[in-house]
Amino acid sequence: MNQPERELLTGPGPLLLVPDAVLLPEGPVDGLAVVIDDGRFEAVGPADELERTHPRSRAVRLPGRLLMPGFVDAHHHLTQSFGAALAFGEPSEIFRRVWVPLEGALDEESAYTAAKLAALEALRGGFTTVADAGTRAGVDVDVVASAARDAGIRCVLGLVCNDADGADGADGTDGGDGGATEAGPAVLRNAEKHLARYAGDPLVHASLAISIPEAATERTLRATARLAAESGAVVQIHVNEHLAGVERSLLRHGLRPLEHLHRIGALGPQLLAAHAALLTPHELTLLADTGTAVSYNPVASAWKGNAVAPATAMAERGIRFGLGTDGTRGDGFRLAEAAEFAQRLAYGLSTGDSSCGAGWTWLETATRGGADAVGLGARTGIIAPGLAADFLLVDIGTPELSLSWDLPWELVRRGNRDQITAVFVAGRLRVWHGRPADWDGAALVRRAAELARATVRKADITRVHRTSTAARALHQSREPAGERRAAR
Structure with missing residues (x-):
């Protein structure tokens, strides 16, 4: 053309x-x-x-x-794009060591630029909609909304509603940062304002977000579920992503995180459960019975997870789910391929299932399934x-x-x-x-590179591993000289 x-x-x-x-x-x-x-x-x-x-x-x-149809990214963190490869090769629980410090170092310009950069990558990869799970940057969330609008992408925009003082910070998942943001009543007032703020916006659709179940009080978990259901929005919560979070929930409540949400009445069509990688048969039944939606994030499982969500089982049980990148890489086709590939390795090989849902399953969940999961099934996806x-x-x-x-x-x-x-x-x-088509993407990338360097220098990021180049140099320095010559 x-x-x-x-x-x-x-x-x-x-x-x-x-x-x-x-x-x-x-x-x-x-x-x-x-x-x-x-x-x-x-x-x-x-x-x-x-x-x-x-x-x-x-x-x-x-x-x-x-x-x-355009692809729908059912789980993203738009203001984490400056981190990129900082999380590569790291143990699974990286939130407190990488993402919270990084987002905490963002100001208004850098948060806007990071979000627009992520939106550009998503658009280039065929995503027409992204669901942002809420920024922890100390800026008005409308900065992220403006970045999405200016980039030209449809955005389900989460507002973080954490209010629990008991989150102990040992988690490190893509969730709680170990403390409350505001008292419960203030959180709920802000949630109501956020839901009303974007009513009628052509591209930005309000959503509520709670990092992980333990990051909010039971009152707030119930109230956000009610507010979202009444307004036709979704509540995004990272659920059953890592073993440590499941174990803490068992110690605290005697229930796994998804079971705990069910006990307090927070499951339902308004809930978008991010990851849901560690599910028992009983929890699959809870999802199916309540109409709760899931974001299946296969690349995130490969890069930093403890397990692969049983997506083929979800499809068979009629559980609503879409595909999410978790900010890993913005290519819709590669995400669909990862969704099928992960199921084949995690479940298909051991059972002799050579199809694992076939191609149509993953195209459908990457498009209209994702639109339904993020609350936009009546607006987009087909x-x-x-x-x-x-x-x-x-x-x-x-x-x-x-x-x-x-x-x-x-x-x-x-x-x-x-x-x-x-x-x-x-x-x-x-x-x-x-x-x-109508703005300067190259200029954005140049400015993002400048701001990212300054932001990462300022952020108190702790990595377990060196960069791959530094690790290679260290590895070679430890090899005997004869072995290095033989390798060459």
Whole structure:
């Protein structure tokens, strides 16, 4: 696609797109077109029919392109992007040593820049929606909202509602920082204001967040569940992620974290349980019975986790779940591949399950499953009339995809962000061949590099391991000279 075609995609008025195929819930369908107007899909149907019934729409033919829903990142930490590889190779419980100090060192400019940088990476990877689990930076959360809007991504924006004095800080998960932020009543007043603040916002959707169950009082856990349910929002809580957190809950309550949330009445369709990697059969039943949603974060499990969530079992039980990056890397295709790959290694090999849900399961959970999990199932996630025009144009004429026998499987196992021609959010072109369509991405990256260096120097970050380069040098210095020569 050349520059004139890009200009056709960004012009005014209704837009009629005629790709080679459209990815619907039942699979890719040839011969379809879509009409986009006022940020939404106005019509989806046979191309010749829509061309006849919408003569005033600007028609753009897209040979060699698949039009598919944008990916939904069901779990992210937008203001942690400056950390990047600081967490690589570290033991699983890194929150207090890396993320809390890093976010604590952010000011308004650096928090905005970090969040916009993360949003750009997500857009480049085909994500049209991200769920931010709440920043611990000492700035107004609207800084993160502004970054998401300016980048052009849809954002489910969490407000941290921790208020427990008893969190002992030994956790270190992607959760509590070991203390209360405010007293309970103040937290709930702020939660109500946050939920009202973004009502009607076209791109930002309010959410509440509690780091881990022990980071909030039982009163606040119940109250945030009620507030979210009443407002149609979600509460994001890191649940059953690490062994240490499960064991502390057993010692404190005699129950595992998910069981504790059930006992106090906090489970339900309004809860988005992040990770849920350590689940018993009983806890799977609780999720299924209560309609609680899960963010399955397979890359996070590989990089810093204790276990892989039993996602194929969740799918079989009808448990609602989406896929999340946890801020690891912003490539929707690689996330879907990791979701399938992790299930194959953790469960499929030992049981002889060579399919592990097949390609369609992971495409579905990466798109409409994620939209449902983050509370936006009625707004985005599929290509259908009335829903937001959040979608991708994918080049299926590449060596990886052109000889297609089973496109959903091939998208999962052979797709990557290099094949994404264009990313649209709310009907607007946001990214074109990996670059922002209407703002300077290179300038943002340069400024982020400057601010990241200053922020990391200021933050009291503690790492167990050296960088890989330093570790290699130390390893070589310990080898006998003869062995070094033999290795060369």
